[in-house]
Amino acid sequence: xxxxxxxxxxxxxxxxxxxxARADSFEAGTLIxxxxxxxxxYGMFEAYxxxxxxxxxGVQLEWVIREGKAFGDPDFTTSSVDHLSGDPVLSHGYxxxxxxxxxxxxxxxxxxxxxxxxxxPDTAVHEATQAFDGDVTHTLVAAPTIAMMADGNQKIAxxxxxxxxxxxxxxxxxxxxxxxxMLDPDELAGPTEETxxxxxxxxxxxxxxxxxxxxxxxxxGDAEDNPEVVAEMRRFLQHPTHLFAECQAVxxxxxxxxxxxxxxxxxxxxxxxxxxxDFFNMDTPFAQMDGKFASxxxxxxxxxxxxxxxxxxxxxxxxxxxxxxxxxNDVWMTGLIDGVCPASSSCLxxxxxxxxxxxxxxxxxxxxxxxxxxxxxxxxxxxxxAPCATLEGFPQLELTKSGPDQTDVPEITYTLDYxxxxxxxxxxxxxxxxxxxxxSFVSATDGGALMGDEVIWSLGNLGxxxxxxxxxxxTLPALGVYENTATLxxxxxxxxxxxxxxxxxxxxxxxxxxxTTAGTATTDDPSAGSSDAGTGGDSATASDSSDSSDPSAGxxxxxxxxxxxxxxxxxxxDAPGGCGCRSDDRSPAGALLLLLALAPITRRRxxxxxxx
Numbered sequence: 001x002x003x004x005x006x007x008x009x010x011x012x013x014x015x016x017x018x019x020x021a022r023a024d025s026f027e028a029g030t031l032i033x034x035x036x037x038x039x040x041x042y043g044m045f046e047a048y049x050x051x052x053x054x055x056x057x058g059v060q061l062e063w064v065i066r067e068g069k070a071f072g073d074p075d076f077t078t079s080s081v082d083h084l085s086g087d088p089v090l091s092h093g094y095x096x097x098x099x100x101x102x103x104x105x106x107x108x109x110x111x112x113x114x115x116x117x118x119x120x121p122d123t124a125v126h127e128a129t130q131a132f133d134g135d136v137t138h139t140l141v142a143a144p145t146i147a148m149m150a151d152g153n154q155k156i157a158x159x160x161x162x163x164x165x166x167x168x169x170x171x172x173x174x175x176x177x178x179x180x181x182m183l184d185p186d187e188l189a190g191p192t193e194e195t196x197x198x199x200x201x202x203x204x205x206x207x208x209x210x211x212x213x214x215x216x217x218x219x220x221g222d223a224e225d226n227p228e229v230v231a232e233m234r235r236f237l238q239h240p241t242h243l244f245a246e247c248q249a250v251x252x253x254x255x256x257x258x259x260x261x262x263x264x265x266x267x268x269x270x271x272x273x274x275x276x277x278d279f280f281n282m283d284t285p286f287a288q289m290d291g292k293f294a295s296x297x298x299x300x301x302x303x304x305x306x307x308x309x310x311x312x313x314x315x316x317x318x319x320x321x322x323x324x325x326x327x328x329n330d331v332w333m334t335g336l337i338d339g340v341c342p343a344s345s346s347c348l349x350x351x352x353x354x355x356x357x358x359x360x361x362x363x364x365x366x367x368x369x370x371x372x373x374x375x376x377x378x379x380x381x382x383x384x385x386a387p388c389a390t391l392e393g394f395p396q397l398e399l400t401k402s403g404p405d406q407t408d409v410p411e412i413t414y415t416l417d418y419x420x421x422x423x424x425x426x427x428x429x430x431x432x433x434x435x436x437x438x439x440s441f442v443s444a445t446d447g448g449a450l451m452g453d454e455v456i457w458s459l460g461n462l463g464x465x466x467x468x469x470x471x472x473x474x475t476l477p478a479l480g481v482y483e484n485t486a487t488l489x490x491x492x493x494x495x496x497x498x499x500x501x502x503x504x505x506x507x508x509x510x511x512x513x514x515x516t517t518a519g520t521a522t523t524d525d526p527s528a529g530s531s532d533a534g535t536g537g538d539s540a541t542a543s544d545s546s547d548s549s550d551p552s553a554g555x556x557x558x559x560x561x562x563x564x565x566x567x568x569x570x571x572x573x574d575a576p577g578g579c580g581c582r583s584d585d586r587s588p589a590g591a592l593l594l595l596l597a598l599a600p601i602t603r604r605r606x607x608x609x610x611x612x
Contacts, residue, residue: 021067021135029103031113032080032129033061036290037094039082041366048122049382050116051099055389056494058144058161059109060102063285063384064134071279072290081503083110083125084117097288097381116287120165122365137285139391140384142493144211145169145427148200150184151249153217157359160376163363166383169494178210181210185218186553189228196228196235207425207463208239211388211493214379215249217359221247223252230259232317237262237337237351239464240393240423242386244379247298250355258293262353263316263335266306271329272300273357274321284343285385286317286334286354289378295319295331298359302329303327312339327406331357332378348393348423354382355454394492395462396422401433401486401501410476411442414504416486417597418459419467426490435474436482436506444472462490 021425031046034040040047054061066075074093081088101109106127113125145167148157158175167173168181175182181198190199197206201213213236223230230253233243243262245253254260255267273295281287295301302320305311305327313335322330334354341347361375387393398421403414416433420426432454435441439449448457448470455472476482486501 017503018306021065021137023133024062024136025131025133026100026128027103027126027131029106030132031101031103031106031109031331032078032094032126032128033095033099033101034124035098035288036094037366037368038092038095039124039126040096041306041368043120043124044365044367044377045163045363045380046116046120046123046165047099048383049120050125051140051384052143052164052166053116054101054112055140057112058495059105059112060389061140062102062134062136063097063140064094064100065097065137065283065285065288066563067135067137067283069283070080071282073282075469076132077136078128079130080126080128083127084121088129089126096290096544097137097285099140099345100323103128108184110186121324126465137283138385138389140389141391141394142389142495144383144386144389144493145181145209145572146212147183147210147503148175148179149188149213149218149249150182151215151218151222154182156216156246157214157379160361160364161210163376164380166380169254171344185222185226185229185330188232189226190232193228193231196231197234199229201232201236203461205461205463205466206235206242207466208236208241209425209427209461210236210241211245211386212242214244214246214385215253216246218245218249218252218268220252220255223256226270227256227259230256234259235421237353239351240348240350240387241351242354242382242388243351244354244356244382245298245357246379249299250303250357253353254355262337263311263313263339263355264305264331264512264544265309265312265427268303269306269598270300271302271304271357272321272332273297274324276322278322278324279319280326281315281318281343284318284334286332286378286381288334288381289368290369291317291374293374294359296361296372296375298356299360299596302331302357303333303603304328311335313343314340315343343413348387352386362505367564382472388494392424395420395426395490397426397488397490398467398497399431399479399486399488399501401484403504404506406510407476407506410508411473411477412474412506412508413471414484414486415469415471416501417467417469418462420462420464420490423464424492425461426488426492427468428491429485430489431459431470432458432489433472433484433486436476436484438477439474439482440477442475447474457595474507476508482506482508545563565606 001559030390033049033050051061064075066073075098077091077093079090081153117123148154161175163174164174167176167224168179172179192198201210201211234252237243240358252270254262261267275294307406310327315327315333315335317330319332334352336343336347336350336352338349350462356375358375362370362373362375364370364375367373400417400421401414404412416431418431434454441455444455444459448455451477457470484504485503488499489496
């Protein structure tokens, strides 16, 4: 079971500050996906496909990268056993940024791993036989939405994705030109040149609908003919998203005035492809690799800054020609747009840009014998690096339900308030509220409609800071106490999640002296969107504050803390002596209310439903 207290503290920190590597401990039974040539030489690319499949299936992973490490250094050392063969692995220094599944999540992960290894036996997975410590750079929580540019050279990206067996959003491993995630320049540019967020990267409200975008060889001349594509990309990168560009696409985006210059003040000059390399910032996720690296040729094998220029941030370059200063013959660079934060941070108000020199890297294996395949691995690193795939970028949804705690008339109205306070959108949001038992639907605001026994609103995408309120009215069938809870269904990446509101209980019948307290459900508490429903004072309305910003929501056993207080009730005539209560004349509805108030109401956990 996920440790909700640890995740609570973690999520609270991540919502306030950029993510940095944090020391953490892992128990025996933790699953390790090696990313070094000792154990993943033949399964290196498919290992990324396994990571994507685990995320798509709702399994959370930690990307463990030792802070401050140099090229080739281990990230942690432990003993383990190979999951497929059972062979022991004694005191191995895991290198290259291994991915880790916590021991508590191993039961959910193992069936997925078993199915993957049946089709891809070269993908190694180890099970730790002893505890170990490691630096967690990213907590990965959702399979990212990925768009590919139909720039005439999409076959290169297709080859990289096929090597990893990572599909498009429909599950198609071939990434056909008809894929909804294959976007041509006209789709990217949108219908106007005045509005820079009306292209296919955005919804009708200008909210990004993709996490990652890649272009492999878009021409410089094509960018000059269609500058709106670059303008749309600049707007896309005002969110915590990611652009990957390779070869000529680098200068197509970076050098276009006035919309380019994402990482540099004046663009790049084409450099000479180096044969020997210096490596920097090896503790960043983008730089994770193991083995000897070799770049490849092409129209833009490397990049040099004009004389006197420097990058907008000082930690951008990861691979450059050995012996040259930064800014001369650089091969692999990344940074946040316009240098608003250090490249090593994960600011939630800016997108990341990655540039790789060389036209087309190989996908030949083993990695140890094919150094010109490591460029493909750098590309795959970038798919999981942006905050939109991580815990820190998870939407922070709030759902508050309110209604009367007591009514003398059968017709009542509920109000539902919802808001996304997180940095990234919740996609395809649907708000639904089942009718109270036996109730009849009367009306709903803002397009709410009765479907079966639920009132449903299709809210579209909820971007950062977006929210609203809706109401619906029902007629209750008879005297009694009615309980009601609403739910927000939403998508992050390609994963589906749900958040329950607080519980509202309404007494239809005896008049009570009660105070109404509306509760709130929110997604910024990684305790899985649980709702504590308890009565307070003389109120018949349950109240609570809960959240599920931790997408591991619902992976536990559904239990939680319970609270409850006795709700006062009065009925009948005042007795002599001013008692004010008569046990011999208590209405059935009042008695039911008292029983409900005395009974603790079990915490509800938000459910994480996975798209398969």
